[in-house]
Amino acid sequence: MFFHIVLERNMQLHPRHFGRDLREKLVSKLMKDVEGTCSGRHGFVVAITGIENVGKGLIRDGTGFVTFPVKYQCVVFRPFKGEILEAVVSMVNKMGFFAEAGPVQIFVSNHLIPDDMEFQSGDMPNYTTSDGSVKIQKDSEVRLKIIGTRVDATEIFCIGTIKDDFLGVISDPGTTS
Amino acid sequence: MSIEPFNKLVKLAARAFYDDITAKGDNQPKSGRSDNRGIAVVVLDALTRRQWVREEDLAKDLKLHLKQLRRTLRFFEEEKLVTRDHRKETAKGAKAYSAAVAATADNLPGRDGEEKIKLHTHSYCCLDYAQIHDVVRYRMQRMKKKLKDELDNKNTVQEYVCPKCGKRYNALDAIRLISFEDDSFHCESCNTELVAESDKLASQDIGDGDDNARRRRREKLRDLLQKMEAELKPLTDQLSRVKDLEAPDYGTLQAWELRASVVARASSSDPTGNDSNRSGQGGTPMPFLGETKVEVAFSGVEEKGEIKSENAPMKVLPPWMIKEGMNLTNEQRGVVKQESNMEGTSASMDMKDEKKLISQEDDAKNLQDEYVKAYYAAILQRQKEQEEATKREQDLSANSILTDVDPSSSRKRQRDDDGEDVEWEDTPTAGETFKVDLNVEAAELSGDEEDDDDGIDWEEG
Numbered sequence: 196m197f198f199h200i201v202l203e204r205n206m207q208l209h210p211r212h213f214g215r216d217l218r219e220k221l222v223s224k225l226m227k228d229v230e231g232t233c234s235g236r237h238g239f240v241v242a243i244t245g246i247e248n249v250g251k252g253l254i255r256d257g258t259g260f261v262t263f264p265v266k267y268q269c270v271v272f273r274p275f276k277g278e279i280l281e282a283v284v285s286m287v288n289k290m291g292f293f294a295e296a297g298p299v300q301i302f303v304s305n306h307l308i309p310d311d312m313e314f315q316s317g318d319m320p321n322y323t324t325s326d327g328s329v330k331i332q333k334d335s336e337v338r339l340k341i342i343g344t345r346v347d348a349t350e351i352f353c354i355g356t357i358k359d360d361f362l363g364v365i366s367d368p369g370t371t372s
Numbered sequence: 373m374s375i376e377p378f379n380k381l382v383k384l385a386a387r388a389f390y391d392d393i394t395a396k397g398d399n400q401p402k403s404g405r406s407d408n409r410g411i412a413v414v415v416l417d418a419l420t421r422r423q424w425v426r427e428e429d430l431a432k433d434l435k436l437h438l439k440q441l442r443r444t445l446r447f448f449e450e451e452k453l454v455t456r457d458h459r460k461e462t463a464k465g466a467k468a469y470s471a472a473v474a475a476t477a478d479n480l481p482g483r484d485g486e487e488k489i490k491l492h493t494h495s496y497c498c499l500d501y502a503q504i505h506d507v508v509r510y511r512m513q514r515m516k517k518k519l520k521d522e523l524d525n526k527n528t529v530q531e532y533v534c535p536k537c538g539k540r541y542n543a544l545d546a547i548r549l550i551s552f553e554d555d556s557f558h559c560e561s562c563n564t565e566l567v568a569e570s571d572k573l574a575s576q577d578i579g580d581g582d583d584n585a586r587r588r589r590r591e592k593l594r595d596l597l598q599k600m601e602a603e604l605k606p607l608t609d610q611l612s613r614v615k616d617l618e619a620p621d622y623g624t625l626q627a628w629e630l631r632a633s634v635v636a637r638a639s640s641s642d643p644t645g646n647d648s649n650r651s652g653q654g655g656t657p658m659p660f661l662g663e664t665k666v667e668v669a670f671s672g673v674e675e676k677g678e679i680k681s682e683n684a685p686m687k688v689l690p691p692w693m694i695k696e697g698m699n700l701t702n703e704q705r706g707v708v709k710q711e712s713n714m715e716g717t718s719a720s721m722d723m724k725d726e727k728k729l730i731s732q733e734d735d736a737k738n739l740q741d742e743y744v745k746a747y748y749a750a751i752l753q754r755q756k757e758q759e760e761a762t763k764r765e766q767d768l769s770a771n772s773i774l775t776d777v778d779p780s781s782s783r784k785r786q787r788d789d790d791g792e793d794v795e796w797e798d799t800p801t802a803g804e805t806f807k808v809d810l811n812v813e814a815a816e817l818s819g820d821e822e823d824d825d826d827g828i829d830w831e832e833g
Binding site for chain 2: 286287288289290291293300302304305306307310320342343345352354
């Protein structure tokens, strides 16, 4: 699920950036530092949408670096148990398959794949129904439901299922492109 | 008495879940002789027939070794079916318990002989019915949930185990376990390939999860679930029956002992108390509450009596007082008949009665006949006079009589219930013994208190 929230961060800026475009430098450094990171509490920071305010800088003794407390708005993405996501399959093996929904990695184990789909090993490992009409392989798009999340301080990993109504492959790379 | 359904619940649960529990530890060799499966059921059954019981006594009654019994009881304590209490006690404390037991459970034999207790730690145990109810429900809920979850693969996180070092992982670790050499999962510590752990409930003979195996496993699970539901049907029925009942609660050992000893004292001062005591004690802590309850009832009666006396001038008592008295003797029934004539009920019946009487006497002597006729005429005369008198009164009190119909019928009912109403009327004069009587009555008649109240109202009025 996506959220638009305000976060705060203390930015350290090198003295060489002090000048006319100090503020721009600060923002671009913030984006570089923050976007794409993951915190267990808020999820993945997808994008910074604006700066709320920049506080007074504090010069650190010895180094000359200045610390600015920056409040910024950003979009975060945090997966929840029970959430339905669309994801791209990144890897298939006999234990199941991995899929990615943006920054989140999801593992679907083979007992959470419908019973009528069987693993086919080979050059392009895949799960196929007995009549061959549905195939899950690398780069397939699947709709899945998250049934468990593992949230660390800097990492979120999910396990999902496609064994439910309206879940499974939503488009085959062979047919769409 | 609400204890019976609960006892049945305990017995059913014992047979369903604790049937093949052995009291022995695993380290002991298991020979045919020491196979004591089913002992748990025996112990639980025995406990349903008791309240708080000293474990030594229970062991003696069941002819079990004390250690064996203790082991079983400890197991039940862990299962939350039984509450236990341990205390160091002198001979006196043990006596207090013995007295309590003697007062309550006289179906336990061989109790009185053992007063040889020194300062020992004694353990007591008792069924905890309320908790048992919860435990059984929880257990069934868990069983069902586990099967169902596995059946539709809901909320199940696949587990993987390393065949070499036995280390376990689950699907949430998957991302760390992938090896980039062959796309399968490898143990973090010894790098052997992991195997998916097959479901615990669904059979070991089916190997890794090929498609056929999974289907078979599902069928097996479904069978299991159905079988469970069928076999536990009596238990679920009993649970639903018991659901709204209040579980019997014996309280802590101390509270129970106190209560039992109070009852014992009461019964010792009351000659007839023994029998009623037992019935009162069997299920509920009624005899204790009885005292206060009766007092409340009495204050209520007094209040009502006052109200009645205020009403008394308005209501004319004689008509129905007369009726009540005349029901008793045959001779005076004529008066009743007249009255009922007046009220227009059962007139023809009474007329027939009269005719029969007269015909019988016709067969007899004329003299008597004459006399009887004269007698009847005289009675009739007097009745008419009375009629007129009562008519006037009744016109006044017609309404009140009509309303009195209900209490009188309730009184009859009450009379059927208990013949010893006399005690109630005597009670105000008695001192100490009267209280005891009330206790006993309350214990006996706890079910129909409303009836009692009605009766009292009526008599006071």
